[in-house]
Amino acid sequence: MNWDIDNIAVDKIIIADDHPMFRNALRGALNLEQNGCQIIEAESSDTLRVELREHHDADLLILDLNMPGVEGFSALAFVQKKYPDLPIIMISANDKPETIMHAKHFGALGFVSKSASIEDIRKGLNTVLKGDIYFPYQFNEQAYITQDEGIAETTRQVAELTPQQLKVLGMIKQGLLNKQIAYDLDISEATVKAHVTAIMRKLEVNNRTQAVMKVANIDMGDA
Structure with missing residues (x-):
């Protein structure tokens, strides 16, 4: 039924x-x-x-x-x-x-x-x-798509991240260092570095600062 x-x-x-x-x-x-x-x-x-x-x-x-x-x-x-x-x-x-x-x-x-x-x-x-x-x-x-093509592409790139990589990206945005991220997620610093490398590759950036700047304008909503 x-x-x-x-x-x-x-x-x-x-x-x-x-x-x-x-x-x-x-x-x-x-x-x-x-x-x-x-x-x-x-x-x-x-x-x-x-x-x-x-x-x-x-x-x-x-x-x-x-x-x-x-x-x-x-x-x-x-x-x-x-x-x-x-x-x-x-x-x-x-x-x-x-x-x-x-x-x-x-x-x-x-x-x-x-x-x-x-x-x-x-x-x-x-x-x-x-x-x-x-x-x-x-x-x-059409006006929306033309205006926000960059945000749309970044969102698609973020969607390719694994759940753990998303967590790491969020903590990078908060300004946490690899050591702090490793402690909070209970993983090794080497694993954090591997995640950061993968994040930068998927976002097509060269460093953490560029990664934070690239995702800064993604609409996070209010609730």
């Missing part, structure tokens, strides 16, 4: 959000499991990647903009590239027009604000599951 939402059969949905209260509220409000739909939860970039490998046949991914191990829109870019047939709705407390445009540009088929009503959230799910897109604003997409 599966969940039938507006005559659309749905067997499996992944909810990726680091706030357990929000995940519980969402799954409870939509009554998904009562109708036989399997709900898979992920609270970080690491667990999302694990769940996607096992549940790549999911009907929909509801993806939070900001989770542990995520640099800007890198999680969205990664999922869209790795699982291009998986519909994605991005959900965030940051519902600024530019944030929503970024989500659309990087492959989301819909965007729902966390302040939206259950009715609006359900409408977004319905729309995307029917094969349409759901965004609350209209955009001049």
